Amino acid sequence: MGVLDKITYMINKRGLTDTQFQELLGLGFGTVSSWRSGKTKSYMRYLSNIAEVLNVTEEYLLYDDSRTGVTEAEKKELAGLERLTQALNETIIENPDLEEVLLDYMDSSLKTFKKLKDI
Numbered sequence: 001m002g003v004l005d006k007i008t009y010m011i012n013k014r015g016l017t018d019t020q021f022q023e024l025l026g027l028g029f030g031t032v033s034s035w036r037s038g039k040t041k042s043y044m045r046y047l048s049n050i051a052e053v054l055n056v057t058e059e060y061l062l063y064d065d066s067r068t069g070v071t072e073a074e075k076k077e078l079a080g081l082e083r084l085t086q087a088l089n090e091t092i093i094e095n096p097d098l099e100e101v102l103l104d105y106m107d108s109s110l111k112t113f114k115k116l117k118d119i
Contacts, residue, residue: 004035006061007043010054024053 001009011021011032018032025031025046034040043050051058088106092099 003047003061004041004043006056007050007054008036010056014054021053025049 011018016024019029022029022031027046031042035043047058047061051061085106088102092102
């Protein structure tokens with residue numbers, strides 16, 4: 001299923017008319033019709049807003065059903081980060097005076113992680 005097919009599917013699933021959907025996005029009348037007719041692919045410019053209005057991720061709209069955009073290694077890393085975040089939250093609850101130190105550590109770690117990911 002392509003991007004436009006998924007947008008159309010989700011519009012219908014949400015029970016929206018094209019007019020309602022266009023209004024939620026702040027687009028002019030006939031915009032969705034022009035997408036469907038192939039006159040324009042301007043929907044790609046609005047992908048973030050479309051995903052938000054339809055309550056889906058951009059990955060869902062962009063990738064076919066067999067690809068989520070997240071590798072198995074990244075899923076494991078995210079699971080580890082979730083466990084770490086939970087542990088840090090519990091530590092903060094038990095030791096409120098450590099909150100600033102832990103938040104600074106988390107911020108520093110996130111910046112390092114982003115730099116490594118860009119390499």
